Amino acid sequence: MAEIILCPLLEVVLNKVASRLLKEVALTYGFEDEIDKLRHSLSIIQAVVEDAEERQVNEKALRIWLADLKEVAYDIDGLFDVFDLDVVMSRSHYGFGMKKFLPSLKPVAAYLELLPKLKEIRKRLEFLAAEKVRFSLKQQVVETRCDAEEKRQTGSFVIESEVVGRDQDKEAILELVLSNGGSGFNGRFSVIPIVGLGGLGETTLAQLAYNDERVTEYFELRIWVCVNEEFNVRRIMKMIIESVTVSRSDFLGMDVLQSQLRSLLRGRRYLLVLDDVWNEDPDEWDKLRISLSDGGEGSKVIVTTCSTKVALLVGTASPFYIKTLSDDDCWLLFKQRAFAPGEDYPKLEAIGREIVRKCGGIPMAAKALGSLMRFKREEEEWLYVQESDIQNACEGEDGVLRALRLSYSHLPSHLKCCFAYCSVFPKNYVIKKENLIHLWIAEGLIQSKERKSLEDIGNEYFTDLMWMFFFQDVNKDCDGSVTECKMHNLIHDLAQSVAGDESVVLVHGNVSKHLARTHHSSVVCDSELQTIPESLYEAKKLRTLNLLFSKGNLGEAPPKVFSSFRCLRALNLCGSGIKKLSDSIASLVSLRYLNISNTLIETLPETVCELSHLQVLDLSYCCDLTELPRLLTKIFKLRHLIINGCDRLSHLPDNIGRLLQLQTLPIFIVGTQASQSLKQLYRLPIGGELKIQRLENAVFVPGAIDANLRDKPKLRSVGLSWGSNHDGSMMRNDENDRVAEELLMSLRPHQNLKSLSIEGYPGGYFPRWIRGSNLPNLTNIKLINCRRCEQLPALGQIPFVKVIYMRGMPAVKNIGSGFCGRGSGRPFQSLQELTFIEFPNLEFWQGTNAKEEFPSLFKLTVNGCPRLKNLPFFSSLQHLELRNCNEMILS
Known part of the structure; x- marks a missing residue:
């Protein structure tokens, strides 16, 4: 049964209507009274809608009423995207002038057309809000809960x-x-x-x-x-x-x-x-x-x-x-309910075992399905259940989704909305946590509070749902952070049940009959279906469209996407094989999330810069992409510019530092102008991964070398590289090397950093900040082609470093005690893997105390060290790889 959750959406709409800037514009153009009435009506709605959401479970008419109200709220929300005063103000910063972009009376008139319907709903809500009715409503909810509790x-x-x-x-x-x-x-x-x-x-x-x-x-x-x-x-x-x-x-x-x-x-x-x-x-x-x-x-x-x-x-x-049962154990439970003792139906058993696989190891589902089949003995009846979802096959059966619905009922309204949104994904779909949170934000399901970012709040929502077992098969990265998950098939059935017609997944060309109120859709594009079914274009208010390709060869996105789905907030074309994006993308004025990753696209149209609401632009692993739109910084709401794997990019747009909300920028390419200097990073709240390339260009902009990495606590991985191919073979002179040393000194990251990579560094020494007290959380470090450095940094007292990889350091002749660092603790206490490659002049490796040094090391790789004559003692070593080394070591 679909459930209408409206509170989060109403909060979004009410915040927009309460905007101070909107009030000023309304006063200027003489429609202040209408805005005040609208604000008052929404306040009344907000006061009673929570009770209405509780009561809808038992009253179908009220559920229909909530659905109608939600459509109006969607219309208002969509209209504010066109009538966006934040965009007006941002454009004024580009010198267009405020007056030119103040809304005309035409969109205001279109906005006021919604008021008659809104007034009608307001009257109905005022009736519900009457003191006697509200008391009765709450009493009925309490009685309903008590009755349900008696049953449980x-x-x-x-x-x-x-x-x-x-x-x-x-x-x-x-x-x-x-x-x-x-x-x-x-x-x-x-x-x-x-x-x-x-x-x-x-x-x-x-x-x-x-x-x-x-x-x-x-x-x-x-x-x-x-x-x-x-x-x-x-x-x-x-x-x-x-x-x-x-x-x-x-x-x-x-x-x-x-x-x-x-x-x-x-x-x-x-x-x-x-x-x-x-x-x-x-x-x-x-x-x-x-x-x-x-x-x-x-x-x-x-x-x-x-x-x-x-x-x-x-x-x-x-x-x-407690874990799920095996299919065999579920079959035993199913058989207990489906057959009387001594009954034997060999033809039905094979079908029954396929039915049991739908249970996903949940005993309650096996029992419910067994009870359903108790009095069915025709193969056609069993085949029907085999081909149906559990929620459809067991419609009306007590218990099959009851326990899961109970878990859902305990969620607060904001989590109910986020969970229901997950119904847009097909069954067994691998959901990337980061993408899901971005989609929740794009849909307005996450509201800011206190000083937390929307992404941090979204992460809390995800964790809450995971702790309630709405997500399973969780995958984690090396730091233990969740990156991906799936939904159990029954949980997915529950999500589809509560979402109703709002969300539809089209597989093998199947078409839903109820698309007028569909707001979210995924189209699984396979050998049978390579593009969008014509029937989906009836969903004129579609807000999410995922085109999911097993192997994409789309060439270009269907033009009707841009003309038919004007309300789109999220468009996913990942892996679609598109080579070109139409200029018509600008017509999607409400778009917040655009994913064209893993495609063959080479350039983006400049009209992308007209997407003033865009928050996420995912271009990851677009290996043919050569440049970004020149005026990208016009998209002032952009929060995530995801360009991992875009190796053909040679530069970034000028003045990217103007994107003050930008949190994801995995690659920054230093240019020779101030508009492309490290200073552009100074005010950006970047987190996650950051690779700064072409640092040799910093010499061309004196005084603009401070990227302020030390004040970016959410950065987890930093890569610093000099030279176009990071081989350290670029032209050098003493002045440039001195600037490189000063530059690396200024690029000290925040102590939360977990991974550090330095490549092609032309300086003669490493800065003092590469040590345990400054980087206490570092777990991984790479030093590649730092050819003039004669001494290794003091890494031994970094408490949690697990992997050290060093390559291409010909100036190092000895590894002394300084490598272990100064401190009271055992050096390299957490180190598990250590690699030395291409140290052609390394002769001696001075150890310290054999019992205390490298206590956790299990893998040592030494390659290309022909002069090295000795190794320290490694008490826990399990894997030793020696290549191109001195015979004394090999023996």
Whole structure:
């Protein structure tokens, strides 16, 4: 069932209407009264819409009303993109003048055409906002929640013979439950969280442990409490007391309840199961924890939850993450429900096993599908379910998506919107976290707060959804940061269910019948479908379009994209094979996200610079791209210029330092003019990766060598290179070398840096900032073709450096103790890989203390060091590679 979430969008629209600049323009052109009415209507809407969103689950008419309201909100939001006063102000900075770009009465008139419909909606909302109706609304929501909670009550009883695939998990939990040790609260009790995706069997696993004979013998008291949505400490304490005394508790006061509970537990070893916990408030948990602290030594609390955040909040032990079942185990569960004992249908088994694969290892889904097939014995009926999504096959069945919907219902509205947006991706699609956050921002789903950037807030949203298991198969980089993920098929079904007609994925040319209200779409372009289906052009209000190619050969984007989808905010042509981008791209006035990475494009049209709302321009690995648009800095809202792998770029547009919101600029090419000097980086809030190339050009702009890298805390990787091919063979003179030494000194990065590369450096020595106290977080360093440096920098006391790679340093004759650095700690304590290549004049390598130096090194590569006569002692070395070295070393 589609669910309409409107609060985040209304907040965006209301912020735009409340703009001070809009008020001034409205006053100038005489429509201030209309803007005030609009602002007032939106305020009323915002006051009641949250309650309406809650109630829509049970009232179809209200859901339709919210859908209509959302369309109007989209129209208003889109209109403000055309009528954007920020753009007016930015253009005035380019000397066009404010008056020329103040809005004419024509767009104002178009804007006012929306007001009659808005007034009608406002009247309906005013009716809902009436005191009596609002009270009734809230009461009905509470009653609905209570009714739903009654249905979700769980008990401790379980039929163990019907549980499959959990024997090892049960034993692992029992080991934790029956252990005498543990770092519990006050040494009295420990908390063991069982956590996983809804429907995986967290409750079942707790029941298995709770009813085990070893547990009944070990604990004097066993207590089971189903917590559900509301973590009401008073109610939980009352239920524990009633479980222990086996009688109804009439205590009302919190103090009396607490005293009674502590008295009942005092000195008695207990096992308490708190099933289905969602509370993330540490204060509420502390209230309960205090009342449980008088139990006997070895008492345990098992908490089952679908939230990693909850597990980390309450647990004194590491969370026990429950995993999916194998297809064979799911088949056993399915067969229990689908067939009576002794029934044998060989023809149906093969189909049934294919159906079970849809469960993705979730026991609840296997049981629900088995129940669905219980009275179906025709092959056609089973084939229909095999070819259908679970949500369609089990429509109306209780339980198949119930647990997952419960997880969804606990999300705040902003996370609901972000999750529903993920339905735009096909099943099993690898989602890049960075791209997803950029798309959320483009769609306006992330709103700024305090001093945090939108990207940082988006990262928090992603983490929250990941901790609720809405994302799986998470991939991480070498630093442990999440880079990619997928969605479980059932989670994807849930996303499609809540998104409804707002989002559609077209595969193999399939066409949705409801496109009028479609705002987000992906088209999977394969051998059967190479372009956009004509029917999709009916979606005139499309805001996201992903063209997903397995092997692109599009040549040029379909012209109708630019004429039909004027509301587009995100356009993804990655891997499409396009060689040219039409000038008509400028017609997409609302575009925030443009991805044309991994294509054959050579140049971009200058009309790209008219996309005044553009935030993300992804050109990564456009290997044929030779230049960027000359007036790129007109796109003053640009936040991410992604040009990794664009190796044919010889220069960047002038004055890129004007893009004051630019956070991603992986390549900066130093030019010979002030408009291309390092000074352009000074005010940019760049993070992530930055490679500064052609540093030899810095000599042509005296005084413009400060890139201010030291004040860029979000930079994680910095590369510094001299020369066009980084081989150190460019023309040199003493003056240029002296400037290079001063330049490298000025390029000291922030201490958060994790990776540093220096290539083709013509100076004679390395700056003092390359040392442990200045770069405490550095993990990777490369020094390549630094041909005049006679001494290696003091790297030994950098605490976390894991990889050191050095090549092409003919001036180094000896490696002395200075390489280890000065400090009290063991040198190179974290170093795992060390490489020396092309050190033709290196003769001696002076070690320090054999027991302390290189304690973690497992791989050493020495290549092209023909004069080297000795090596230090390496206590942990596992891989040694020696090539083109002195025979004394080889022997």
